[in-house]
Amino acid sequence: MMFVDRMSVIALYNKIEPIICFSKADLLTAEEKAALAQIYQPTGFSTLFTSSVNMLGIENLKTRLHGKISVFAGNSGVGKSSLVNILSARNYSQVGEISAKLKRGKHTTRHVELFTLDEQSFIADTPGFSALSLPEELKREQLARFFPDFMEYLDECRFNTCLHDKEPDCAVKEALNESKISKSRYENYLILLQEVIANERSF
Ligand SMILES: Nc1nc2c(ncn2[C@@H]2O[C@H](COP(=O)(O)OP(=O)(O)OP(=O)(O)O)[C@@H](O)[C@H]2O)c(=O)[nH]1
Numbered sequence: 001m002m003f004v005d006r007m008s009v010i011a012l013y014n015k016i017e018p019i020i021c022f023s024k025a026d027l028l029t030a031e032e033k034a035a036l037a038q039i040y041q042p043t044g045f046s047t048l049f050t051s052s053v054n055m056l057g058i059e060n061l062k063t064r065l066h067g068k069i070s071v072f073a074g075n076s077g078v079g080k081s082s083l084v085n086i087l088s089a090r091n092y093s094q095v096g097e098i099s100a101k102l103k104r105g106k107h108t109t110r111h112v113e114l115f116t117l118d119e120q121s122f123i124a125d126t127p128g129f130s131a132l133s134l135p136e137e138l139k140r141e142q143l144a145r146f147f148p149d150f151m152e153y154l155d156e157c158r159f160n161t162c163l164h165d166k167e168p169d170c171a172v173k174e175a176l177n178e179s180k181i182s183k184s185r186y187e188n189y190l191i192l193l194q195e196v197i198a199n200e201r202s203f
């Protein structure tokens with residue numbers, strides 16, 4: 001879920017509301033869905049499961065996108081174009097070409113297209129990407145603020161400069177130990193923290 005955890009930081013930093021859409025849900029068991037939902041439950045992010053094959057969750061997604069301009073972000077091949085195609089009821093010819101192009105290691109979607117969902121709702125399909133960098137201005141002590149599931153613990157750490165890594169009496173780590181924060185969220189936070197620190201050094 002590294003893509004989601006990175007992307008939600010970038011979205012929140014830019015004051016964009018993240019909605020987590022687990023696509024291809026027809027391939028997931030009920031247990032797998034429950035496990036995914038559980039990881040993100042403490043974040044308060046909206047999560048939904050969709051399938052372009054059996055149409056699960058499509059109406060729900062439509063409702064979530066109504067009255068907004070939305071951007072679909074996700075790794076190449078997760079099914080963004082298929083969703084946009086269904087939602088906008090337009091022919092999106094690139095979808096059919098995906099497998100052949102993937103074999104050659106190329107991305108299918110190379111430019112951003114804006115689709116009309118209804119008169120008040122628009123969706124953009126972004127180019128397929130795997131690496132997206134965090135905002136350059138983001139400082140190490142700010143990162144945790146873009147993890148809403150950490151938020152209520154941040155003021156309770158012993159040190160107000162706590163990075164929630166190796167520091168003693170860290171309320172975030174206590175919350176992790178009590179399973180109030182998901183392990184995968186915390187682990188990805190630490191990875192992103194190292195990235196922020198490395199970025200700071202390069203300026
Ligand atoms: N099982 C299943 N397969 C799907 C679903 N949606 C899309 N696919 C398949 O997944 C592949 C990729 O779908 P796309 O919609 O092109 O994915 P994308 O995210 O737009 O890919 P890029 O354009 O490379 O960014 C295609 O072979 C689709 O047929 C789904 O809901 N369930």
Ligand SMILES: [Zn+2]
Binds near residue numbers: 157162167172
């Ligand atoms: Zn801490």
